[in-house]
Amino acid sequence: MNFLGQPGWWKRFILGAIWVPIGAEIFLRLLSPVPMLPRYIEAGPHGVRANMPNQTYRHQTPEYTVELRTNSKGMRADVDFPMKKPENTRRIAVLGDSFAMGYGVNLEETSLSILESMLESELHCEVEILNFAVSGFGPAEQLVVLEAETMQYEPDLVIQYFTSTDLVDDVRSGLFRLENGEPVRDGDTYLPAVEIREFLFSFAAYRWLAGESHLYNIVRDSAGTKAKAIIAMARSWKPANQEVVSDAKASPTAPSDDTSKGELTLAILKRMRDVTESSGAKFEVLSVPVRSNRSKFVERFPGDADVHPFITPLPLFEQADGKMLYWERSHGHWTPLGCRLVAETLAEEILRRGLLGAPCKGLTP
Amino acid sequence: MLFNSPEFVVFILLFCGLYFPLRKRFRAQNLLIVAASYLFYGWWDVRFLQLIILSTALDFMSAIMIERGVVSGRLRSLASGFVLTGALLLIGVDWSGGITDPILFADAQSAWIVAMCATVVVIANLIYFPIKGMSETRRRKVCLWLSVAGNLGILATFKYFDFFASSLSGMMESALGTAPSDWTLGFVLPVGISFYTFQTMSYAIDVYRGKTKANDRFIDVAAYVAFFPQLVAGPIERASQLLPQFAAERPGLDLHRFRRGLWLIAWGFFKKLVVADNMAVVVNATFGPYDGGDYTLPPDGLTLLVALYAFAFQIYGDFSGYTDIARGISKILGFDLMRNFNLPYFATSPSDFWNRWHISLSSWLRDYLYIPLGGNRGGSWKTYRNLTVTMLLGGLWHGAAWNFVIWGAYHGVLLSVYRALGIRTEDGRYSRFTILLLGILMFHLTCIGWLLFRAQNVGTIVAFLEGIILHPVASATTWVDLMIVLKYGWFLVLFQIAQGITRTQDPLHRWHWFARLNVWLFVCMSLFAMSARSGQEFLYFAF
Numbered sequence A: 001m002n003f004l005g006q007p008g009w010w011k012r013f014i015l016g017a018i019w020v021p022i023g024a025e026i027f028l029r030l031l032s033p034v035p036m037l038p039r040y041i042e043a044g045p046h047g048v049r050a051n052m053p054n055q056t057y058r059h060q061t062p063e064y065t066v067e068l069r070t071n072s073k074g075m076r077a078d079v080d081f082p083m084k085k086p087e088n089t090r091r092i093a094v095l096g097d098s099f100a101m102g103y104g105v106n107l108e109e110t111s112l113s114i115l116e117s118m119l120e121s122e123l124h125c126e127v128e129i130l131n132f133a134v135s136g137f138g139p140a141e142q143l144v145v146l147e148a149e150t151m152q153y154e155p156d157l158v159i160q161y162f163t164s165t166d167l168v169d170d171v172r173s174g175l176f177r178l179e180n181g182e183p184v185r186d187g188d189t190y191l192p193a194v195e196i197r198e199f200l201f202s203f204a205a206y207r208w209l210a211g212e213s214h215l216y217n218i219v220r221d222s223a224g225t226k227a228k229a230i231i232a233m234a235r236s237w238k239p240a241n242q243e244v245v246s247d248a249k250a251s252p253t254a255p256s257d258d259t260s261k262g263e264l265t266l267a268i269l270k271r272m273r274d275v276t277e278s279s280g281a282k283f284e285v286l287s288v289p290v291r292s293n294r295s296k297f298v299e300r301f302p303g304d305a306d307v308h309p310f311i312t313p314l315p316l317f318e319q320a321d322g323k324m325l326y327w328e329r330s331h332g333h334w335t336p337l338g339c340r341l342v343a344e345t346l347a348e349e350i351l352r353r354g355l356l357g358a359p360c361k362g363l364t365p
Numbered sequence B: 001m002l003f004n005s006p007e008f009v010v011f012i013l014l015f016c017g018l019y020f021p022l023r024k025r026f027r028a029q030n031l032l033i034v035a036a037s038y039l040f041y042g043w044w045d046v047r048f049l050q051l052i053i054l055s056t057a058l059d060f061m062s063a064i065m066i067e068r069g070v071v072s073g074r075l076r077s078l079a080s081g082f083v084l085t086g087a088l089l090l091i092g093v094d095w096s097g098g099i100t101d102p103i104l105f106a107d108a109q110s111a112w113i114v115a116m117c118a119t120v121v122v123i124a125n126l127i128y129f130p131i132k133g134m135s136e137t138r139r140r141k142v143c144l145w146l147s148v149a150g151n152l153g154i155l156a157t158f159k160y161f162d163f164f165a166s167s168l169s170g171m172m173e174s175a176l177g178t179a180p181s182d183w184t185l186g187f188v189l190p191v192g193i194s195f196y197t198f199q200t201m202s203y204a205i206d207v208y209r210g211k212t213k214a215n216d217r218f219i220d221v222a223a224y225v226a227f228f229p230q231l232v233a234g235p236i237e238r239a240s241q242l243l244p245q246f247a248a249e250r251p252g253l254d255l256h257r258f259r260r261g262l263w264l265i266a267w268g269f270f271k272k273l274v275v276a277d278n279m280a281v282v283v284n285a286t287f288g289p290y291d292g293g294d295y296t297l298p299p300d301g302l303t304l305l306v307a308l309y310a311f312a313f314q315i316y317g318d319f320s321g322y323t324d325i326a327r328g329i330s331k332i333l334g335f336d337l338m339r340n341f342n343l344p345y346f347a348t349s350p351s352d353f354w355n356r357w358h359i360s361l362s363s364w365l366r367d368y369l370y371i372p373l374g375g376n377r378g379g380s381w382k383t384y385r386n387l388t389v390t391m392l393l394g395g396l397w398h399g400a401a402w403n404f405v406i407w408g409a410y411h412g413v414l415l416s417v418y419r420a421l422g423i424r425t426e427d428g429r430y431s432r433f434t435i436l437l438l439g440i441l442m443f444h445l446t447c448i449g450w451l452l453f454r455a456q457n458v459g460t461i462v463a464f465l466e467g468i469i470l471h472p473v474a475s476a477t478t479w480v481d482l483m484i485v486l487k488y489g490w491f492l493v494l495f496q497i498a499q500g501i502t503r504t505q506d507p508l509h510r511w512h513w514f515a516r517l518n519v520w521l522f523v524c525m526s527l528f529a530m531s532a533r534s535g536q537e538f539l540y541f542a543f
Helices: A009-031 A111-123 A139-148 A166-173 A194-201 A204-212 A214-236 A258-278 A314-318 A336-352 B006-022 B026-068 B073-089 B109-132 B136-176 B193-208 B218-226 B239-246 B255-291 B301-333 B350-354 B359-373 B380-398 B402-421 B432-454 B458-470 B476-502 B513-530
Strands: A041-043 A049-051 A056-060 A065-069 A089-095 A126-131 A157-162 A176-179 A182-185 A282-287 A290-293 A296-298
Touching (some): A009 A214, A009 B513, A056 A204, A089 A139, A111 A336, A139 A157, A139 A166, A157 A258, A166 A258, A182 A258, A214 B513, A258 A282, A282 A336, A296 A314, A314 A336, B006 B026, B026 B073, B026 B193, B073 B218, B109 B136, B136 B193, B193 B218, B218 B239, B255 B301, B255 B458, B255 B513, B301 B476, B350 B432, B359 B380, B402 B432, B432 B458, B476 B513
Parallel strands (some): A089 A126, A089 A157, A157 A282
Antiparallel strands (some): A056 A065, A176 A182
C-alpha cells in the first residue's frame, strides 16, 4: 500500500491539513474545554515584564468568564493613581503574580478590591490599593519594580503575595544572585518571550486566537510548561566536577537544591522589606497556600516564621468546610470565596496591628 | 520501563535505529532483541533477570531432550555459559532492596547466586547423561516434568511461598493459639513472572505433544521467552505461533503494517491513559476508604455500583491497552502476536466471556490444565469439578491472595451453573432480545467478579453488595462519577460496537478516509487533552 501512489492523494492531504485544526478545535470545545487565559504583557521600562496599559480582555475557562482591565500604568484598575499620595488617604501597594492580580475573578471580586472596601469601612479613610502584580512574576522581578517604581507612589504598606512557584521563578529569572547572603543584581533584564509576544499581540488575528482558540491555548500551555521546565533545569544544572567553594561563590543561577532556591527568595524578600521600611512604610508577606484538595491545604513558605514573618489565610481556608476556594479546572486561582477569605485575613491583620495607622476621624468612606 | 515513560521513548527509538538496518540479518536482530529485552526488564529490577535466563536455559535444554534425546556439547556449553555469565554479571548488584528480612540471601547475596547457579549448571550436566540413557518414553516424561517443575518451582518460590507460609502460619495460630516463627522469604514479586513462566513452559509441553519443533538456536529461544513488548504482561504466546517468527526473516515494514501497528499503539494508549487512568480516579475515591478498613455504608449505594462499572472499564482499558501497545510494537517490528481480548463485555455467558477475556491465559488453562484434568469427558460432576479447579487455579495465577482464589472459584461456579442450566448462547437458539438480556446479565455477573477481584478484604465485598442491593440510592457524587464514566468510556464502547458489527478488530480500513482521519484525530486529541494527570502503573504488572 503506497500512499503517494494512490490517486488524488494530494487532495486528501490538503483537505486533511485544513480539517485537522478545525476538528481539533471542535473536539476541545465539545469535550475538553481549555482554560484561555491570555496574558497581555510587554517589556516594562525596568527590564522586566509589565502588563500592557489600557487593555480590556477576557479570560474564559470551563468554570468562569471574567474581564480584565488595566489602567494607563498597567495596573489592574479602572482608575489611574497620581504618584503623590492624596491627603487623608492610606495607600497599599501590592506585588505578586496572577494570584495578586486577581486571575479567576472580576475586578470587584478580587481580594484587593474586597480588602479596600473592608479597610475603608473600618478606618473611615480613603484607601487606595495599587496592584503592581504581573502574571508570572517572581519576587526578583517584584524587587526590581519595587525599587524603580512602587515606592514613588508613597505607599504606607507594601504587601507581597508569595506563591510556591516563587522559588523557581527567582532562579529562572537570573536577575539576582546570592553573595554573602545578600541578593546582588546579576542580570539586567528578564523578558522571557516578551518580544515575540509583543509582536504577536500587535496582530488582531493573534489576539483573537489567544483569547478564543482552545487548540492554540492547549498547545501554548503545553509548550510553555515544557519550556519552563527545561529552562529551570538548565539554570539549576551544575557540572558534576564543580565544587561549591563557598556561599559567596555559589551562583544563584545554579542552586543545588530547594534550600538554596529558598535562600535566594528569602534574601530578596528581606531586601524588599529593607527598601520599604527605609521609606517609612511597612512590609508584609501574604503566603498563598497550596491546595491538596478542597479541605486540605499546605503552607509552602520556605522561611522560619519567627525570622521571616508572614500572613497566611490557611486557618480560614481550613474552616471553610470543603467549599471551593480554588478553581479546579482553570489553573487553580482563587474563587470569589477564596478571595474574600484572603481579604478578611489581611484586613484583620492590618487592623489588629495598625499597619495603616489609626482610623481617620471626621471622614466618611 | 513503562510504555508510557520518557525512558521507553528513548529506548524504542534507539532500538529501532539499530533494528531496522539489520533487516536482512534476522539472527542479528534476534540478538539485539534479547539484549534490548534484558535491558527493558532489568530497568525494573536487574536481579530477577537471572530467573528469566534460568527459565530459558531450562526449556531450551528440555525441549531438545524431549524431541531428540541428545544435546550436543556445544549447545550444553552455550546454555551453561549463558546461565553462569548472567550470574557473574550480577556480582556487585545491591540485593538488599525489596527483600525484607531475608532468610536465603542474608549476606554476600551475589556469591550465593553465583554458587546456586553453578550448582544448577553442574547438576543439569550431571543428570544429562543418565537421562540420555533412559528409554524414549521415560526420557520424554522426565524432561517434561523437569521443565514443568523448574518453572513452577520459580513461580512457587517467588510468588506463592510467602502467601502459603503466612496463611499456614495464620491457620496454626487460630487452631493452636500460637504462631510459629516467621517462615516467609520476604521477596518482592518479580514483574511479569506469571507471564513468562507460562509462556516458556508451554514450549516444552508443545514439543512433548509434538505440536512444535524444538529449536536448537539458543538466541531464538531466548528472544521468544524475553521478547520485550509482551514480556511483562503478555499475551502469553505459544511457541508454535511465535517461535517460528524468530526463526525466519521478518516481513518488510510496508505502509499497511506500519499503519496497523501505529493504530494499535495509539488505541492501546487511549485505553490506558484516557479510559483506565481516568476511571481509576473514581475507583480509588470510592474503594479508598474500604481499602483502609473503613466499612461505613454510604447512603448512596448507587455510587458503589458506578465505581464497579468504572473498575470494569479500568481493568479492561488497562490490560487490553497494554496488549494493544505490545501487539502494535511487535507488528512494526515484524511480529504478529495473538489477539488477547475480543470485546469481552459483549459476552453473553461465562464460557463466552472466557473466550473473549485474556484469551492467551484462558486458552492456556484450557489446553494445559482443563483438558489434561479430563475436560468434559467424565460426566457432569467431573466437568464441574474440572471447571472449578481450572478457574480456581486461574484465579490464583493472578495473584497470591485469597480474593483472587475466590474470584477464580466464582467464575468456576458460574461456568458450572450455566452448564448445568443448559444455557448455551453460542448455537444461536435464542432471540436477539434474549441475547441482549443475557449480555446485560453477564456484564453484571462479571462486575460482581471484579468486586471480588478488586476488594482487598471481605468487609469491602459485604459493604458493596449491601450498599448496592439494600440502599440503591443516588446522590450528587453518584451523578458526578457517572458522568466521568460516560465521558471517558463512551468512545471505547462506540468503537467496540463498530468492531462487533463489522466483525473485525480494525474496522478503520473499511471506512472512508475522512472517517478514519476523524477517528485518528479523536484518539490523538484525547491523548493530548484528556489523559489522566496522575499516571497509574499497569495493573497486570502485579500478576
